[in-house]
Amino acid sequence: MGLLEIKGLTKTFGGLLAVNDLTLEIHKGEIFGLIGPNGAGKTTVFNLISGMLPCTGGKVSYDGHNITGLNMYQIARKGLVRTFQLPTLFNNFTVLKNMLMGMHLHAEVGLWRTLLDTSYTDSLESEILARADGILQEVGLADRKDELASNLPHGHRRILQVAISLGCEPGLLLLDEPMTGMNVREVEEMMGLIRKLRENRGISFVIVEHNIRAVMGLCGRIAVLNFGKKIAEGTPAEISQNEAVIQAYLGGSL
Amino acid sequence: MKFSVGSFKRYWVALLIIFLFVAPLFVITNPFYLHIIIMMCINIMMSASMWLLATTGLISFGQAGFMFIGAMTSTLLVKELGWPFWVCIPLAGIVPALVSIPVGRLCIRIKGVYFFLVTMAFGELVRGIFAYFRTPFGGWYGIRHIPPPEPHSLFTPLNKVPFYYLGMVLTLVTCWVIYRISRSRIGMTLWSIRESDMLADSIGVNVKKYKLQAFVIAGFFAGIAGTYYAHYFCYISPLVFTFSMSLNTLIYIVVGGLWSFSGPIVGAAVLTLVPEFFRATGVYQMLIFGLILVFTMLFIPRGIVGLLGERVFPLLRQKGERTKITD
Numbered sequence: 323m324g325l326l327e328i329k330g331l332t333k334t335f336g337g338l339l340a341v342n343d344l345t346l347e348i349h350k351g352e353i354f355g356l357i358g359p360n361g362a363g364k365t366t367v368f369n370l371i372s373g374m375l376p377c378t379g380g381k382v383s384y385d386g387h388n389i390t391g392l393n394m395y396q397i398a399r400k401g402l403v404r405t406f407q408l409p410t411l412f413n414n415f416t417v418l419k420n421m422l423m424g425m426h427l428h429a430e431v432g433l434w435r436t437l438l439d440t441s442y443t444d445s446l447e448s449e450i451l452a453r454a455d456g457i458l459q460e461v462g463l464a465d466r467k468d469e470l471a472s473n474l475p476h477g478h479r480r481i482l483q484v485a486i487s488l489g490c491e492p493g494l495l496l497l498d499e500p501m502t503g504m505n506v507r508e509v510e511e512m513m514g515l516i517r518k519l520r521e522n523r524g525i526s527f528v529i530v531e532h533n534i535r536a537v538m539g540l541c542g543r544i545a546v547l548n549f550g551k552k553i554a555e556g557t558p559a560e561i562s563q564n565e566a567v568i569q570a571y572l573g574g575s576l
Numbered sequence: 577m578k579f580s581v582g583s584f585k586r587y588w589v590a591l592l593i594i595f596l597f598v599a600p601l602f603v604i605t606n607p608f609y610l611h612i613i614i615m616m617c618i619n620i621m622m623s624a625s626m627w628l629l630a631t632t633g634l635i636s637f638g639q640a641g642f643m644f645i646g647a648m649t650s651t652l653l654v655k656e657l658g659w660p661f662w663v664c665i666p667l668a669g670i671v672p673a674l675v676s677i678p679v680g681r682l683c684i685r686i687k688g689v690y691f692f693l694v695t696m697a698f699g700e701l702v703r704g705i706f707a708y709f710r711t712p713f714g715g716w717y718g719i720r721h722i723p724p725p726e727p728h729s730l731f732t733p734l735n736k737v738p739f740y741y742l743g744m745v746l747t748l749v750t751c752w753v754i755y756r757i758s759r760s761r762i763g764m765t766l767w768s769i770r771e772s773d774m775l776a777d778s779i780g781v782n783v784k785k786y787k788l789q790a791f792v793i794a795g796f797f798a799g800i801a802g803t804y805y806a807h808y809f810c811y812i813s814p815l816v817f818t819f820s821m822s823l824n825t826l827i828y829i830v831v832g833g834l835w836s837f838s839g840p841i842v843g844a845a846v847l848t849l850v851p852e853f854f855r856a857t858g859v860y861q862m863l864i865f866g867l868i869l870v871f872t873m874l875f876i877p878r879g880i881v882g883l884l885g886e887r888v889f890p891l892l893r894q895k896g897e898r899t900k901i902t903d
Contacts, residue, residue, distance in 0.1 A: 398780040412771040423768045427780040429761050433789065436760045437753060443760060490779055
């Protein structure tokens with residue numbers, strides 16, 4: 323049984339069929355790639371899986387639980403977290419505060435406790451602070467922790483996005499175009515970070531990405547989407563030979 | 577000598593509070609000045625509670641409605657049922673808070689300008705309902721002869737000092753609660769919702785719950801302000817708790833500064849006080865109010881407190897001390 327099972331996932335926006343009967347299975351410990359031309363429906367698939375959009379049809383289950391129709395925050399609590407295509411951060415917060423927000427699931431305190439039990443909240447917050455510092459160390463942003471998130475260069479914003487999602491202690495991360503806008507060195511760093519996270523924390527990944535070299539180098543298996551439909555699935559070697567894929571997306575032999 | 581802004585602020589705030597408690601005994605004896613400070617207390621309670629909701633990104637225009645519900649609750653309980661005022665104070669907060677739960681559930685689904693309009697509609701709805709029923713709500717004529725708090729010998733119309741102290745206590749409690757919340761994890765979560773509710777949602781924040789929580793708290797303290805108003809002025813009517821009052825509260829927050837807790841406090845204090853200097857100008861008094869607002873929007877968009885934080889305090893700071901923007 324896979325970590326993430328998607329069966330017959332369908333989404334229509336009025337007359338537009340954005341996702342057409344998608345079936346996928348992601349195994350634990352995998353780095354799974356999801357590629358396809360622009361407009362193929364990849365981000366829509368992420369939105370459906372993570373609960374941001376309601377499905378028109380199909381079923382999604384994570385770690386044995388049926389998560390179809392749940393809210394995004396409920397799915398995040400189960401351990402499935404996604405990042406966004408644009409570097410979405412809490413822009414007016416410092417890097418450290420962004421990270422502290424990422425730890426929200428472990429740091430939530432009720433209203434009465436907040437007002438009356440300062441010793442509890444203080445000790446909880448210092449524990450959370452220590453863990454947040456740890457994660458920032460792990461991703462390499464510790465030296466920039468007091469900087470405003472809006473002042474970060476693009477590459478670091480992407481890394482911060484990943485760092486924030488680590489705060490939830492996810493089992494599966496859906497990364498939406500994590501390497502867009504990065505130069506070669508930054509892409510290498512991000513690839514290294516993803517591998518490191520898989521090894522050290524046992525996180526599985528589904529990555530939507532346009533950078534083919536990164537996808538081929540990182541992913542164990544890849545699925546290709548075109549017009550909302552899965553046109554191929556397999557190892558990087560298989561995908562690069564697949565006729566339909568080459569025609570639809572790569573525009574020539576690899 | 578090392579200069580820290582944090583302790584500077586705390587020192588001056590403590591000093592100010594002590595001064596305000598001692599002042600009526602020696603310094604401020606003119607009842608008109610006491611009245612101004614009482615008005616400031618009411619305005620501070622309103623703006624601080626509305627501010628907490630605004631940190632979520634929700635600008636509510638129905639706060640006057642909750643204030644009216646709170647005022648009406650304690651007025652009716654004291655006048656019709658003869659309950660003691662001191663029992664009615666918490667109820668005057670609880671009843672609007674209870675009303676705000678279903679109202680909030682409806683309104684919070686909507687964002688931005690539409691939320692603003694729906695809450696404004698709520699404010700008008702409250703006025704409409706209270707205006708329609710002459711009994712028990714007084715209709716358009718309102719309710720007169722609202723008894724002041726007990727003991728009646730202390731809270732006479734001639735002596736504002738007990739009302740002053742009551743106002744100080746209520747305002748301090750309101751501010752303490754709102755301050756503690758805003759500096760806590762809950763406060764940070766509310767800000768994060770304003771920054772990006774999508775991101776907050778994706779990391780496990782139940783956005784609706786937090787928005788509703790802020791909405792209810794705002795309604796609670798608006799109700800407390802309402803009851804204080806009712807038993808001080810001894811008269812309430814739909815002509816008092818208008819959309820204008822909600823708008824004024826918003827202006828206090830904008831002029832004072834949205835970005836920190838002291839913003840709404842400073843804004844309410846300044847905008848209650850400054851127009852009084854121009855009372856002698858007669859009809860032009862409200863002009864100064866409008867001018868301050870326009871000036872703020874054009875030149876100091878982060879408000880008075882934002883201006884102090886960005887320009888004045890850094891000059892006083894020692895070199896090497898970090899500045900945090902949102903703190």
